[in-house]
Amino acid sequence: MKFFLLVLTMIHLSWGADATLEVVKTVEGLAPLAIEDASPQSNEVSQRFAQMLAADMNVVSLFSVDESYALNSFDSISPAPNHKNAQYILRYRLNSDGAGGIKADIKLLQNGRELFLKNYVLKQSEMAVFLSHTIAYDINAKLGGTPIDWIKRKVLFVRLTSPKHSEIVAADYTLSYQRVIVTGGMYGFAKWANREQTDLYYTSLSDFKPTIYKMNLLSGKKEKIISSDGMAVCSDVSEDSKRLLLTIAPNGQPDIYLYDLMSGGKTRITDYSGIDVNGQFMGDGSIAFVSNRLGYPNVFSMQPGSSAVSQLVYQGKSNSSLSAYKNFLVYKARENSATYSGNTFNLHLLSINSGNIRRLTASGENDFPRFSPDGEAILYIKQEGARSSVGVIRFGLNKSFIFPLKIGRIQSIDW
Numbered sequence: 001m002k003f004f005l006l007v008l009t010m011i012h013l014s015w016g017a018d019a020t021l022e023v024v025k026t027v028e029g030l031a032p033l034a035i036e037d038a039s040p041q042s043n044e045v046s047q048r049f050a051q052m053l054a055a056d057m058n059v060v061s062l063f064s065v066d067e068s069y070a071l072n073s074f075d076s077i078s079p080a081p082n083h084k085n086a087q088y089i090l091r092y093r094l095n096s097d098g099a100g101g102i103k104a105d106i107k108l109l110q111n112g113r114e115l116f117l118k119n120y121v122l123k124q125s126e127m128a129v130f131l132s133h134t135i136a137y138d139i140n141a142k143l144g145g146t147p148i149d150w151i152k153r154k155v156l157f158v159r160l161t162s163p164k165h166s167e168i169v170a171a172d173y174t175l176s177y178q179r180v181i182v183t184g185g186m187y188g189f190a191k192w193a194n195r196e197q198t199d200l201y202y203t204s205l206s207d208f209k210p211t212i213y214k215m216n217l218l219s220g221k222k223e224k225i226i227s228s229d230g231m232a233v234c235s236d237v238s239e240d241s242k243r244l245l246l247t248i249a250p251n252g253q254p255d256i257y258l259y260d261l262m263s264g265g266k267t268r269i270t271d272y273s274g275i276d277v278n279g280q281f282m283g284d285g286s287i288a289f290v291s292n293r294l295g296y297p298n299v300f301s302m303q304p305g306s307s308a309v310s311q312l313v314y315q316g317k318s319n320s321s322l323s324a325y326k327n328f329l330v331y332k333a334r335e336n337s338a339t340y341s342g343n344t345f346n347l348h349l350l351s352i353n354s355g356n357i358r359r360l361t362a363s364g365e366n367d368f369p370r371f372s373p374d375g376e377a378i379l380y381i382k383q384e385g386a387r388s389s390v391g392v393i394r395f396g397l398n399k400s401f402i403f404p405l406k407i408g409r410i411q412s413i414d415w
Helices: 002-008 044-060 125-142
Strands: 031-037 063-066 088-096 102-110 113-122 155-162 165-171 178-185 187-192 199-204 211-216 222-227 232-237 243-248 255-260 266-268 276-281 287-291 298-302 322-325 328-334 345-351 357-359 365-371 378-384 387-394 399-404 409-414
Touching: 031 044, 044 063, 044 088, 044 125, 044 399, 088 125, 102 125, 113 125, 155 187, 165 187, 178 187, 178 199, 187 232, 187 409, 199 232, 211 232, 222 232, 222 243, 243 276, 255 276, 255 287, 276 322, 287 322, 322 365, 328 365, 345 378, 365 409, 378 409
Parallel strands: 031 063, 031 088, 232 276, 345 365
Antiparallel strands: 088 102, 102 113, 155 165, 155 409, 165 178, 187 199, 199 211, 211 222, 232 243, 243 255, 255 266, 276 287, 287 298, 322 328, 328 345, 345 357, 365 378, 378 387, 387 399
8 A cells, every 4th residue: 555655645846936947958059049028018917928938938949048138129120239149039019909818919030030920819818828838839830840739738737725625727838827627625636638628537536436527628517437446547548539548446456447438338457466557558559557566666568458467667666657658658766866866756768669768857856747749748747855846858859947836735747
């Protein structure tokens, strides 16, 4: 049961400053870019928007971003005096639409030459950070950057609000925007139900038995999927959204089950007297999962319908969280502090095809890794001393970014 408690342990996240970006790994030689405010009335909203754009353009990773604030005319071909050395200028003009929304004009200049011009309309001004994410996405696409579809997606997380109460929150990837979508009980393990992010699965711990529900985000309508003694978690959803991997414990010990949403039937995948949890679909049809078969949590795989179990991870111990994308795994591992300068847990990327392992983090305690749906990035939680952050790893570019958290206690995260 020690491992079961470990899986369910809440991580304490301290209240921090507004989301800011820290580049953990940098690439030299990027073209300098500055951001300028051309709004008719410079105020707190327009000034904060500059910070949002700076954070997003850092994540885009095509530029070296000057984060100093400056005002300028929208139609000027010259940069502001403190941006005279910037090769690129990203200029924005914000106006209220008179109905609680924002109109935004965006221009990207290269040495005075216009490269990009677009007008945006945002119906809800409190979601301005998503406008920033969309602008960054569009500029990245215009300049031929590596796809970043994930930057516009919503993130789900569960936070503990009191000893027997929690809530499920939808947010952006920096957690700057947050909207509570489920409250009034004890909940856990929220998971998007489809790529469109119209529905989600979550576990209610307020029922007589742990129960998995599916809820529509727009209507709030929910339907019961399954209940189980002890534990009921949806750990993964198939790419076509028709099958689920569940961890349930009808016989007292948690095992992995494949659940067919069309028929309502379930197939038992693992059959072990210990603990098997956190099943993940793999690209070859197998299922990766965490088990204490070695006396400590480690990562294994099975093909549905087969009793053969393969160990996937041989590095580190206490590998109690993982995420899969096709034939890649990201997992956390407890490492020797003498070797890794006092680190507790680091994230590692494993290629199933080649067997190559790459360490993705270098300090602190890193947990809850989640691949983006396109496999281009990894979202995770970092705790280092009293500081807690949400992290994004763009492993193809060898760059990582962290944003300080201010959300209390978090139990799971998904995007």
